[in-house]
Amino acid sequence: MELKIIPFENPIINFNNEELKKELIENLEIYQGLVYTDENIANAKKDKADLNKLIDKLETARKIVKKQCMIPYDNFEIKAKELLTLINKPLLEIDTQVNSFVQKQKDQKQKDIETFYNENVADLLELLPLAKIFNEKWLNVSYKIKEIEGEISCHFSKVKCDIQVIENLKSEFELQVKDMYLKTFSISSALSEGTRLQEQKLKLEEYKRKQEEIKQEEIKPIEQVEIVQEVIKPIEQASITPVFVVQAQEVTEPIEELQQIDFRVFVTQSQKIALKDFFISNNIKYGSVK
Numbered sequence: 001m002e003l004k005i006i007p008f009e010n011p012i013i014n015f016n017n018e019e020l021k022k023e024l025i026e027n028l029e030i031y032q033g034l035v036y037t038d039e040n041i042a043n044a045k046k047d048k049a050d051l052n053k054l055i056d057k058l059e060t061a062r063k064i065v066k067k068q069c070m071i072p073y074d075n076f077e078i079k080a081k082e083l084l085t086l087i088n089k090p091l092l093e094i095d096t097q098v099n100s101f102v103q104k105q106k107d108q109k110q111k112d113i114e115t116f117y118n119e120n121v122a123d124l125l126e127l128l129p130l131a132k133i134f135n136e137k138w139l140n141v142s143y144k145i146k147e148i149e150g151e152i153s154c155h156f157s158k159v160k161c162d163i164q165v166i167e168n169l170k171s172e173f174e175l176q177v178k179d180m181y182l183k184t185f186s187i188s189s190a191l192s193e194g195t196r197l198q199e200q201k202l203k204l205e206e207y208k209r210k211q212e213e214i215k216q217e218e219i220k221p222i223e224q225v226e227i228v229q230e231v232i233k234p235i236e237q238a239s240i241t242p243v244f245v246v247q248a249q250e251v252t253e254p255i256e257e258l259q260q261i262d263f264r265v266f267v268t269q270s271q272k273i274a275l276k277d278f279f280i281s282n283n284i285k286y287g288s289v290k
Contacts, residue, residue: 013065024054106139109148113138116149120156127182128159162187166194173197258285 036044117130133155138148165187166177171194181190267275279286 013069015061102141105141109139109145112145113148113152116145117152120153122156124156124159127163128155132185159185162190166190169194171198 031047113134114130121128121130133152135151137143138151162181162185163178166174166181169177171177173194176197177190177194180193181187184190265275276286278284
């Protein structure tokens with residue numbers, strides 16, 4: 001079956017092309033470098049209108065010729081599409097049967113893959129479902145079932161080995177590391193997750209330690225106040241008579257013997273000032289312990 005195209009009649013469209021080109025070149029030469037002034041702007045508008053008329057005439061002629069030339073093509077297109085319709089009808093039926101056959105092959109290969117997987121997955125069933133490793137290219141005719149079985153077996157071996165590596169680490173974050181591995185099947189990503197979690201734990205512990213130090217610093221002044229109060233209270237209760245410096249002839253009352261009490265206090269700056277004021281206001285002699 002061969003398609004034969006019969007040569008067109010009068011395929012060349014002849015018109016006075018050269019004559020018009022020569023005439024246009026001569027007539028349009030006057031517009032080269034032409035400058036219009038305000039006084040002759042009306043001439044510019046007339047020249048523009050004349051040139052547009054020439055363009056319209058050429059465009060109209062071009063469209064008429066094109067339409068006439070398209071008449072034989074339009075007739076040819078209609079007949080060609082009728083032939084295509086005749087061809088496509090049986091082609092569609094054949095294509096449907098071919099696709100059905102190909103799909104049956106794929107379905108059978110899918111079953112063979114699932115059978116091999118189920119027979120060899122063993123204790124990895126929960127960790128490595130077939131959908132996790134399935135490759136759509138396995139269903140192509142070019143992929144042999146032995147190649148597919150080899151790839152599945154490699155997946156099994158790799159996962160077992162990687163899981164063993166994770167378990168050997170004895171990490172407190174083993175579950176999280178395994179979870180990351182089963183999401184990515186990348187041992188490097190899983191180990192990086194373990195490192196990240198460990199660093200996060202250390203940072204959290206350091207944060208808690210610093211918070212505890214801050215808390216203790218806040219509690220310490222309160223403890224110091226309690227210590228000062230415990231020290232000052234017996235001092236206040238002690239029967240220590242203040243020492244007055246007076247001339248001998250003016251002493252009318254017996255002077256008690258001066259007693260010395262050494263003690264240490266822990267105070268803030270404001271508490272230190274208050275303690276000093278207490279000593280001064282009560283005429284208590286005080287000094288540093290050497």
